[in-house]
Amino acid sequence: MAGSQSIEQLSAVLELFTEQHGLVTVDDIMAALGLTRSTGYRTVRALAETGLIDRVSDEGYVLGPRILELYRQLQTGNPLLAVARPLMMALAAESAKGTAVLLCRSYRDQVMCLHQEMTYGPQEPVSYQVGKPMPLYAGSSSLVVLAALPRPRLQRLYERDAALIAKAGLAKSSEEFFRALKEIRKAGSRVSRGEVDKGRIGISAPFVQGDLGIIGCLSIVLSEAHASDMDISRARLQVVAAADDITRQLAGGERQKAAGVAVKRKAQK
Amino acid sequence: MAGSQSIEQLSAVLELFTEQHGLVTVDDIMAALGLTRSTGYRTVRALAETGLIDRVSDEGYVLGPRILELYRQLQTGNPLLAVARPLMMALAAESAKGTAVLLCRSYRDQVMCLHQEMTYGPQEPVSYQVGKPMPLYAGSSSLVVLAALPRPRLQRLYERDAALIAKAGLAKSSEEFFRALKEIRKAGSRVSRGEVDKGRIGISAPFVQGDLGIIGCLSIVLSEAHASDMDISRARLQVVAAADDITRQLAGGERQKAAGVAVKRKAQK
DNA sequence: TGTTTAAATACCAATATTTGGTACTGTAAC
DNA sequence: GTTACAGTACCAAATATTGGTATTTAAACA
Known part of the structure; x- marks a missing residue:
């Protein structure tokens, strides 16, 4: 049951x-999916019974409370978050006011923030918000994730997004693109100033999740006004160490796998 | 497509x-749903393609990033949150340090917190966490919501949960139960001390969402150690006013319905 | 390196679920 | 009271889902 077609629907x-x-x-739903009346109402009712959508007066439906419940289960049950959160809290605790610590990952040719830890006090805004897919070609978080993607996937991305990539000021040719990414990979971290949010400095380092192609990064976002060069290089060391820690813990958590061999399967397709 | 059976699955x-x-x-999935291998793998793959679940190495699946995306869409698109959030922020801004402002609603014979606003500074914990269903029979938030439910539903709840209700110290008989709730209803708000979290005082007032049976409440949670009687009665006034405001705005938002008639349809079944 | 084991997918006819037309109900507007 | 409309019930026809088996792939082993 629950064949792939109904799940798609x-x-x-x-x-x-x-x-x-x-x-x-x-x-809206009937129109968008091309359903008849009966089917439309039935589908909606079934969905509402699960709590995934929720009827709001006569006007229609909104996403329902079940989403929040799932959100919470993700927050508590997700091993990546379990590993990363304490590290992020530690980073935030050591950081100056107005600093944000971000956990992001690749998601459908974009980058999504999974979690944030903020230091106390007022914050300048951060565009990378939890659950909001962001473009791959600007910002330290996006770039370290991008740089860590497997070559064939990068190839396809460049072919598709050459214009976007040029527009973001990342690279004007395929060669330049790969060279830039190689440098980021080699550096193992990335600092960008005001690339996404004016007045913000992003400092990011990548990690890998398991044997699969899930690539993510940890970022420290400082306020440009208050951060000295020393703050930045300190943050860089911290973020690299913490990201490596995540990679290690996620790999270590995989049961018996005592040997540090890892990463055999091909990443994504 | 997407018949009710597959949605249930x-x-x-x-x-x-x-x-x-x-x-x-x-x-796990095959066992729990009684699926064969082929169907099990197919279902899982389809779900993973939507991003609702996410493969983590060889070990299995966790809830996926799509959940976070939906969470965000709920946060930005939900009219109740849109109305309530500014009010909650205003309340938090006027409150002492260590205060939490909660938005809750009825959900499947339980109560769920939809949103929290915290004042700056350290917080004693609050059990009502976003997305976590809580029992109906203890805590000011639960009780004001419970009290606002339609009579027939209360009847069924009492029949089913008499033992729980007694154990929570709410009522030892059906009569006592209805009398207690009637009083809460009449008072229009509820204060409870340490009923759920030791050292916390909850102050709640109910609202209704649209013509439907969605009942919710707004709560201010104070620290018992620092709150004077005056703080409590002030908070009570604030929370009642804000909850009424929510009811009004949600009703007003429903287009033309200029007349203040409202609430015709029966609430839930 | 070659072999064994297990996980995951492809295939297709049998089957069970979904579908959509119409008829029906209750509620709101007129 | 009547009309219009949102929503539901019903059931035979159509279709997508299912589950064996065979096959592929990749990791584990020797």
């Missing part, structure tokens, strides 16, 4: 809920 | 991910 319903358009009517 | 898969057991194997 369900996913299509959930996709109708966007940031701008949070309220979806049954008619 | 999908929901059943998501239910396997719990706080304690965040990592689920394909075998």
Whole structure:
């Protein structure tokens, strides 16, 4: 049961809920998926019973409380977060006011922030918000993740996004692109100033999750106004150490696998 | 497409991910839903493609990044949150350090916190965490929500949960139960001390969402050590005013409905 | 390096679920 | 009271899902 087609359909319903358009009517759903009345209502009712969507008066449906419940289960049950959170809290505790610590990962040719730890006190905004997919080609977080992706995937990305990549000021040719990424890879970390948010400095280092192609990074985001060069290089050391720690712990957590061999399977396709 | 049965199945898969057991194997899923190998793998693959679940090395699957994306869309698109958040921020801004402001609602015979605003500074813990279903029979938030539920539903709840209700010290008989709730309803707010978290005082007031049976509440949670009686009565006034404001704004937001008639349809079933 | 074991996928006819037309109900507007 | 409309019930026809088995792939082993 629950064949792949119905799951796709369900996913299509959930996709109708966007940031701008949070309220979806049954008619919207029927129209978008090409369903008849009966089927439309039935689908919506079934979804509402699971709590994934939620009826709001006569106007339509919004995403439901079950989403929050799942969110919480992800927060508590996800091994990456379990490993990363204490490290992030430690980093935040050692950092100056107005600093943000971010955990991001690759997600569908984009980068998504999974978790943030903020130091006390007022914060300048950070565009990388939890759950918001961000472009791959700007910002220290995106770039270290990008640089860590396997070559064939980068190839495809460049072919598709050459224009975007040029526009982001990252590279004007395929050669330049690969060279730039190679340098980031070699450096093992990346600092960018005001690339995404004016007045912010991002400092990021990558990690790998398990034998699979899940690539992520840890970032420290400083306020440009208050950060000295020494602060930046200190943050860089910290973030690299913490990211390596994540890689190690995630690999170590995989049961018996005592040997440090790792990474055999091909990453993504 | 996406018939109700497949949606149930999908929901059943998501239910396997719990706080304690965040990592689920394909075998777990096949066993839990009684699927054969082929179907099990297919289902899992389809779900992974939507991003709802996410493969973590060889060990199995965890809830995936799509959950975070949906979480964010709920945060930005949900009209209740849109209305409540500014009010909550205002309340938090006016409150003493260590205060938490909570938005909760009824959810499947439980109460779930949808959002929190904390004042700056260290916080004693609050059990009502976002996305965590809480029992209906203790704590000011739960009780004001409970008291606002329609009578027939209360009847069924009492029949089912008489033992729980007695154990929570709420009522030893059906009469006492309804009388206690009636008083809460009449008071329009509720204060409870250390009922859920030691050292915390909860102050809650209910609101209704639209013509439907969605009942929620706004709560201010103070630290028992620092709150004077005056602080408490001030908070009570604030929380009642803000909750009423939510009710009003949610009703007003429903287009033309200029008349203040409202609430015709029966609440839940 | 070659062999064994296990995990995961491809395939396709049988099956069970989904589907959509119409008819029906209750509620709100007129 | 009547009309319009959102939402549901029903059931035979159509379709997607299912589950054996065979096959592929990759890791573990010797």
